[in-house]
Amino acid sequence: MTDHRDKALEYAHLHQGEFLGSLQDFVRIPSVSTDPDHQADMLRAANWLVDQFRLLGLDKVQVFPTNGHPIVYAESVKAGNAPTILIYGHYDVQPVDPVELWKTGPFNPVMNGENLYGRGASDMKGQVIASMKAIESILKTDQLPVNIKFLVEGEEEIGSPNLRSWIDAHQDLLACDLALNPDAGMIAVDVPTIIYALRGLAYFEIRVYGPDHDLHSGVFGGVVHNPAQVLCDLISGMHDSRGRITLPGFYDSVRELDAEERSELARLPVDDEYYRKQTGAPALWGEDGYSAVERIGSRPTLDVNGLLSGFTTKGSKTVIPAWAMAKISMRLVPDQDPKQVHKQLLRYMEEHAPKTVRWEVDQMSGGPASLTQRTSKGTQALTKAMQAVWGTDPVYKREGGSIPVVSDVQNSLHADSVLTGFGLPDDNIHSPNEKLHTPTWFKGIDALIHFFYNLQ
Amino acid sequence: MTDHRDKALEYAHLHQGEFLGSLQDFVRIPSVSTDPDHQADMLRAANWLVDQFRLLGLDKVQVFPTNGHPIVYAESVKAGNAPTILIYGHYDVQPVDPVELWKTGPFNPVMNGENLYGRGASDMKGQVIASMKAIESILKTDQLPVNIKFLVEGEEEIGSPNLRSWIDAHQDLLACDLALNPDAGMIAVDVPTIIYALRGLAYFEIRVYGPDHDLHSGVFGGVVHNPAQVLCDLISGMHDSRGRITLPGFYDSVRELDAEERSELARLPVDDEYYRKQTGAPALWGEDGYSAVERIGSRPTLDVNGLLSGFTTKGSKTVIPAWAMAKISMRLVPDQDPKQVHKQLLRYMEEHAPKTVRWEVDQMSGGPASLTQRTSKGTQALTKAMQAVWGTDPVYKREGGSIPVVSDVQNSLHADSVLTGFGLPDDNIHSPNEKLHTPTWFKGIDALIHFFYNLQ
Numbered sequence: 086m087t088d089h090r091d092k093a094l095e096y097a098h099l100h101q102g103e104f105l106g107s108l109q110d111f112v113r114i115p116s117v118s119t120d121p122d123h124q125a126d127m128l129r130a131a132n133w134l135v136d137q138f139r140l141l142g143l144d145k146v147q148v149f150p151t152n153g154h155p156i157v158y159a160e161s162v163k164a165g166n167a168p169t170i171l172i173y174g175h176y177d178v179q180p181v182d183p184v185e186l187w188k189t190g191p192f193n194p195v196m197n198g199e200n201l202y203g204r205g206a207s208d209m210k211g212q213v214i215a216s217m218k219a220i221e222s223i224l225k226t227d228q229l230p231v232n233i234k235f236l237v238e239g240e241e242e243i244g245s246p247n248l249r250s251w252i253d254a255h256q257d258l259l260a261c262d263l264a265l266n267p268d269a270g271m272i273a274v275d276v277p278t279i280i281y282a283l284r285g286l287a288y289f290e291i292r293v294y295g296p297d298h299d300l301h302s303g304v305f306g307g308v309v310h311n312p313a314q315v316l317c318d319l320i321s322g323m324h325d326s327r328g329r330i331t332l333p334g335f336y337d338s339v340r341e342l343d344a345e346e347r348s349e350l351a352r353l354p355v356d357d358e359y360y361r362k363q364t365g366a367p368a369l370w371g372e373d374g375y376s377a378v379e380r381i382g383s384r385p386t387l388d389v390n391g392l393l394s395g396f397t398t399k400g401s402k403t404v405i406p407a408w409a410m411a412k413i414s415m416r417l418v419p420d421q422d423p424k425q426v427h428k429q430l431l432r433y434m435e436e437h438a439p440k441t442v443r444w445e446v447d448q449m450s451g452g453p454a455s456l457t458q459r460t461s462k463g464t465q466a467l468t469k470a471m472q473a474v475w476g477t478d479p480v481y482k483r484e485g486g487s488i489p490v491v492s493d494v495q496n497s498l499h500a501d502s503v504l505t506g507f508g509l510p511d512d513n514i515h516s517p518n519e520k521l522h523t524p525t526w527f528k529g530i531d532a533l534i535h536f537f538y539n540l541q
Numbered sequence: 542m543t544d545h546r547d548k549a550l551e552y553a554h555l556h557q558g559e560f561l562g563s564l565q566d567f568v569r570i571p572s573v574s575t576d577p578d579h580q581a582d583m584l585r586a587a588n589w590l591v592d593q594f595r596l597l598g599l600d601k602v603q604v605f606p607t608n609g610h611p612i613v614y615a616e617s618v619k620a621g622n623a624p625t626i627l628i629y630g631h632y633d634v635q636p637v638d639p640v641e642l643w644k645t646g647p648f649n650p651v652m653n654g655e656n657l658y659g660r661g662a663s664d665m666k667g668q669v670i671a672s673m674k675a676i677e678s679i680l681k682t683d684q685l686p687v688n689i690k691f692l693v694e695g696e697e698e699i700g701s702p703n704l705r706s707w708i709d710a711h712q713d714l715l716a717c718d719l720a721l722n723p724d725a726g727m728i729a730v731d732v733p734t735i736i737y738a739l740r741g742l743a744y745f746e747i748r749v750y751g752p753d754h755d756l757h758s759g760v761f762g763g764v765v766h767n768p769a770q771v772l773c774d775l776i777s778g779m780h781d782s783r784g785r786i787t788l789p790g791f792y793d794s795v796r797e798l799d800a801e802e803r804s805e806l807a808r809l810p811v812d813d814e815y816y817r818k819q820t821g822a823p824a825l826w827g828e829d830g831y832s833a834v835e836r837i838g839s840r841p842t843l844d845v846n847g848l849l850s851g852f853t854t855k856g857s858k859t860v861i862p863a864w865a866m867a868k869i870s871m872r873l874v875p876d877q878d879p880k881q882v883h884k885q886l887l888r889y890m891e892e893h894a895p896k897t898v899r900w901e902v903d904q905m906s907g908g909p910a911s912l913t914q915r916t917s918k919g920t921q922a923l924t925k926a927m928q929a930v931w932g933t934d935p936v937y938k939r940e941g942g943s944i945p946v947v948s949d950v951q952n953s954l955h956a957d958s959v960l961t962g963f964g965l966p967d968d969n970i971h972s973p974n975e976k977l978h979t980p981t982w983f984k985g986i987d988a989l990i991h992f993f994y995n996l997q
Contacts, residue, residue, distance in 0.1 A: 119856035180858060243856060284759060288857045297821025301971075302844045303740060303942025306872045307836030308816045310826035313845035313867075314780065320770060321777035360764045365753025370766035370897040380763035388758045389769035390860050395847035396868060401744045401905040403870055404846050411769075412852060414859055416762045441826040449857040486759025487859075515757045515860055 090538045092226040097218065097530050104530065105201065105523065107137070108214045111176075112194040112203040118154055118177035118243050127154045127239050130176045134213075134237055135159075141221055143235070149255075151247035154239030158258070161220075162232040167541050168462075169232040171261035171500065172220075173490055174213035175241035175268070178205035179515045186517035199524055206521035208514035212267040212506050213237060215526060219533035230541035234261060238490070241268070244288065244450025249493045256497060263463040263501060264494045265536070267529075269484055270508035272355055274525055277471035277479040277532070279464060280504035282382060285417035285454035286487035287426040288390075291316070291434070293409045294443040299395070300405040310441035313394040313409040320411060322437055323387055327373040330387045330415070332429040333436070340419045342383045350378050353480055363510050382483025386416045412449075416485060423451030452489030455502075462540070463503035470535030474528050507532075546994045548682040553674065553986050560986065561657065561979065563593070564670045567632075568650040568659040574610055574633035574699050583610045583695050586632045590669075590693055591615075597677055599691070601714075607703035610695030614714070617676075618688040623997050624918075625688040627717040627956065629724065629946055630669035631697035634661035635971045642973035655980055662977035664970035668723040668962050669693060671982060675989035686997035690717060697724070697946075700906075705949045712953060719919045719957060720950045721992070723985075726964035728936060729810060730981055733927035733988070735920060736960035738838060738939035739947055741873035741910035743882040744846075747772070747890070749865045750899040755851070756861040765861060766897035769850040772865040778893055779843055779869075783829040786843045786871070788885040789892070796875045796912075798839050806834050809936055819966075838939025842872045868905075872941060879907035908948045911958075918996065919959040926991030930984050963988075 097104075116130035117123040131148050138146040138159035146159040154177060162169065181191040181204050189195050194203030205211075216235075223229055236259065238248050252259060269280040295312035296305070325331050342350075357369055360377045371380045380386070390413065395406030415426055427448050438444050458464070459481055471479040484504070491502045507529030513519045553560075572586035573579040587604050594602045594615035602615040610633065618625065637647040637660050645651050650659035661667075672691075679685055692715065694704055708715060727734045751768035752761070781787055798806070813825055816833045827836040836842070846869065851862030871882055883904050894900050913920065915937055927935040940960070947958045963985030969975045 119858065180852075182852075182854075242858075284762075286759070286859065288859070290857075295822050300820055301942060302842075302846065302870060303742070303872060303940075305816070305820055305837065306740075306842040306844050306941055307827045307840055308813075308825050308833045309820050309822040310824075311844050313848045314776060316848075317773035317776040317845070320773040324770065357764075360761070364756055364761055364765050366751050366765040366897060367899055368766075368897045369764050370895070371763045377764045381761065384763055386758075386762040388762050388767050388859075388861050389773070389851065389865075390758060390858060391851035391853045391862070392769045392772075392848045392865060393853040394845065394849075397847040397849040397866070401746075401868065401870070402846060403742065403744070403844075405844050406847070409845075409848060410853070412857065414758060414857070416759055439826070441822065441824045443823055484759070485762055486757065510760070513754065514760075515858070516755045 089227040090534065093222040093534045094531055096226050097222040097534060101527055104214065104218045108201065108206065108211055109194040111210045111214060112205050113192055115192045116177050116239065117180050118240050119180055127177065131155050131157050131239060134176060137217060138235065141217070141224060149251065151251055153247045156239065156251055157237040158235065160234040161229050164229055164232045167231045168262040169234065169260065170540065171234045171236060171259060171264040171494065171498070172216050173264055173266045173268070174216065174235070174237040175209055175239065176213065176237050177239045177242050178210070179208070179242050183517065188518055199522060200520040201523055202518060202520045204519050206519055207508035207512035208519065209268045209506070211508065211521045211526055215507060215529045216265070216267055216533060219530050219537065222530070222534055223537060230538050234259060244286070245489045246450060248490055249497065252493050252497045259498055261498060261500050263503065266488060266491060266502045266504050267506045268488055269504045269506040270510065271506070271525065272353065272480060272482065272510065274509065274522065275475060275477070276354060277475045277477070278505065279467055279479050279481050280484040281459050281481050282456040282483035283454060283488050283491055283504070284485055285421065285423060285452050286414060287417060287423040287451040288414040288449040289430060290447045290449060291411045291413060292445045294407065295441070296405065296407050299407050302403040302405045305405055309405060310439060311405055312442050313406055315439060315442050316394065316409040316411055319434065319437055320389060323433070328371050330385065332433045334429050335385070335426070338420045338422065338425070339385060342379060347379065350382065350483070351376065353378055353482060381485035383418055385418050385421060388414055390414055416487065417454050419454045419456050422453060452487055453492055455491045455495060457501050461501055463501060466539035467503050467505060467536050469539050470532045473535050474532045545683040546990065549678040549990050550987055552682050553678040553990060557983055560670065560674045563674070564657065564662065564667055565650040567666045567670060568661050569648055571648045572633050572695065573636050574696055575636055583633065587611050587613050587695060590632060593673060594691065597673070597680060605707065607707055609703045612695065612707055613693040614691065616690040617685050620685055620688045623687045624718040625690065625716065626996065627690045627692060627715060627720040627950065627954070628672050629720055629722045630672065630691070630693040631665055631695065631724070632669065632693050633695045633698050634666070635664070635698050639973060644974055655978060656976040657979055658974060658976045660975050662975055663964035663968035664975065665724050665962070667964065667977045667982055671963060671985045672721070672723060672989060675986050675993065678986070678990055679993060686994050690715060701945050704946060705953065708949050708953045715954055717954060717956050719959065722944065722947060722958045722960050723962045724944060725940060725960045725962040726966065727962070727981065728938065728966065730965060730978065731931060731933070732810065733931050733933070733935040734961065735923055735935050735937050736940045737915050737920065737937050738912040739910060739944055740941055741877065741879060741908050742870060742943045743873060743879040743907040744870040744905040745886060746903040746905060747867045747869060748901045750863065751897070752861060752863050755863050758859040758861045761861055766895060767861055768898050769862055769865040771895060771898050772850065772867055775890070775893055776845060776867060779889070784827050786841065788889045790885050791841070791882070794876045794878065794881070795841060798835060803835065805937065806838065807832065809834055809938060837941035839874055841874050841877060844870055846870055874910045875912045877910065879909060908943060908945055911947050911951060913957045917957055919957060922995035923959050923961060923992050925995050926988040929991050930988045
């Protein structure tokens with residue numbers, strides 16, 4: 086058995102150049118799920134995956150249409166009573182704006198030193214290819230020690246609006262003992278990381294309407310309530326002076342950290358200065374009474390994701406805008422409910438928006454937070470895999486992001502997810518110049534080979 | 542003398558049809574200053590004026606090139622020691638978009654009932670022709686009782702970027718005792734109006750910088766101060782709960798309305814409901830303790846003219862933006878100084894911007910307010926002229942906007958401007974279906990004839 090494992094690892098090491106080539110092919114497809122102009126590219130990306138899965142000899146390879154972008158499925162269920170692992174991935178990527186800040190073309194993947202630059206290289210085309218290439222390395226040298234099922238969706242970056250209903254409709258097909266979700270990342274090079282908690286998300290667009298047309302600020306300045314000013318008042322009031330969120334009832338269902346977990350989090354090699362450097366901010370900021378790592382993993386937050394009103398190009402125009410818009414989202418923790426947060430936001434607006442304007446709130450996407458057991462079989466298998474590859478224990482971390490599929494898999498398929506990934510904090514995911522640290526990525530492929538053997 | 546005046550008025554009445562024909566010819570030239578496609582039309586309009594001034598027998602008729610559209614000049618300086626009046630006008634017009642909302646061609650002037658429809662009919666080709674035809678009526682029946690100098694620019698609708706430097710360079714040519722600026726309007730039919738105050742302007746762009754790149758709001762939400770949120774805090778703090786502006790010292794040099802002026806303003810036929818209908822806002826808003834008409838004319842205001850940060854197109858992107866921008870401008874009243882206001886804004890930012898962000902303030906444009914004495918010779922001459930034509934006293938009004946040429950003439954030529962005009966609030970200037978109420982316009986020509994005789 087150890088022999089087979091070594092052969093798979095050897096195959097992986099010999100084919101690193103080809104693996105990288107595959108990833109580059111995948112990154113070249115501009116599969117931006119939020120942009121209707123990339124509709125055809127989304128289909129191209131799905132079909133590219135189909136071809137790869139067929140070349141691997143997987144079964145039931147299929148593109149499932151949804152009301153949005155399609156889901157790609159493939160499986161190998163030939164390992165008898167061995168556990169069945171659902172491998173999750175997404176083939177869609179974030180938009181590339183502001184594109185002028187990219188040093189290389191976002192969809193023209195290029196190596197620079199040890200890094201591969203390109204949109205999706207880290208989040209998460211790189212992680213999908215890592216899983217695929219770990220499976221390939223085993224299939225080319227052995228039989229799979231476990232049953233595997235790939236589920237690769239195309240709507241993660243827009244909140245997976247069609248995933249839960251599709252999972253519900255395909256529970257037999259997807260039946261599994263465990264899910265592997267490599268959409269997380271590592272704390273640092275040489276610090277393999279397993280995520281045991283994720284924050285949820287509630288995303289909204291708020292629009293404030295004042296006069297029924299743009300006004301001349303000379304002729305009318307002083308008689309109407311400027312909707313951009315009203316929007317700023319409303320946003321400003323959403324935090325108090327201690328950095329706490331003021332939506333009515335927002336903290337009522339927030340589960341507090343216990344002393345043991347706080348002391349464990351305090352041992353992570355991520356202090357405040359670490360985050361200051363990662364972000365490049367002049368100074369950190371956040372809710373009083375919690376460390377940076379506690380705030381990211383275990384405390385809810387509210388962020389302005391976008392602001393737009395009036396005249397925003399070069400020069401000056403003396404306009405009182407007719408409307409102002411903000412995109413606002415909350416990161417949620419156990420046991421907050423996105424639907425409740427929506428109600429809390431509406432109540433806040435009803436209580437604070439003045440009668441001098443009209444307003445609308447659209448709910449864009451959302452999902453609850455999740456928390457998994459660190460003693461589970463999957464976590465243990467991954468822990469050993471990481472020890473073998475990095476020669477060190479992994480760290481266990483709460484993640485600040487949201488992965489709706491983790492709660493979907495839990496609720497619909499009753500399977501825990503093992504959350505990991507081989508991206509790094511400075512990968513610029515969701516930003517210009519996204520990159521992947523390839524030496525870490527190659528180690529990740531090795532770790533996944535170990536992981537599958539450890540589970541048999 | 543009365544005899545001469547009557548003859549001029551008689552000439553004007555006999556030639557109303559021809560005057561209207563001249564205006565229609567002028568409106569037919571699509572002199573849209575902001576549109577490079579109309580470059581040739583701008584020259585056509587300037588040359589059309591030159592022809593008219595030459596036909597009138599004026600002197601020094603000339604087209605002066607500028608870095609933008611040319612300025613047309615003409616004069617008649619034969620009245621010895623009589624005062625010299627600089628008559629201001631502009632021959633450029635607003636764009637016609639959305640053109641599909643016009644019921645007749647914007648540059649195909651047609652009469653419908655008492656109104657002449659066409660772009661520029663009211664703003665301000667009609668007012669230029671009114672001044673020209675008042676002069677013609679006198680010249681054809683008498684000698685001019687005053688010296689006059691016409692200055693007609695082609696860049697008013699784009700902010701007169703080249704006017705001040707041209708005035709500075711031609712101070713001797715333009716030397717005058719008084720300026721007539723008919724680019725304002727009347728409050729209503731049969732309510733002749735004299736503008737005696739204009740607000741000034743101070744325009745800024747504020748940029749707030751947080752993290753050195755856009756961040757994922759899951760990975761980093763909770764540790765950095767969102768620059769869009771900080772900008773909202775700063776903007777929100779610029780007004781207090783009474784609608785007053787909080788910049789340190791902002792009201793120190795604001796000249797208060799006296800009781801007499803307040804009671805005069807209260808008599809203007811523009812109540813709060815008038816402004817609510819004009820703006821289409823759900824309700825009015827403004828500084829406590831002042832009526833709408835007082836706030837527009839005599840109180841300083843601060844408006845957000847534009848807001849931009851992060852992700853603003855369709856859909857959702859979970860980004861913490863690296864920066865946020867606002868365009869903010871203040872309408873100023875006597876005796877505020879735009880330079881002082883700049884310092885007050887900087888002090889506000891220094892006192893209120895947190896150390897978690899960097900910020901920049903750019904000064905874009907500005908000018909002080911202006912206020913003319915209602916007892917001045919020019920205002921008295923126009924008051925008597927309006928009494929003679931309308932049989933009623935004119936109303937005196939403060940205007941909320943800024944007319945840069947008024948402060949240019951004040952600062953460069955040390956001459957007060959008499960501000961009036963014969964357009965009406967429903968003339969749709971800057972909108973589709975611009976029109977001119979011709980009976981009011983003919984009265985305006987009569988009033989200008991009286992005005993020139995009253996000044997001698």
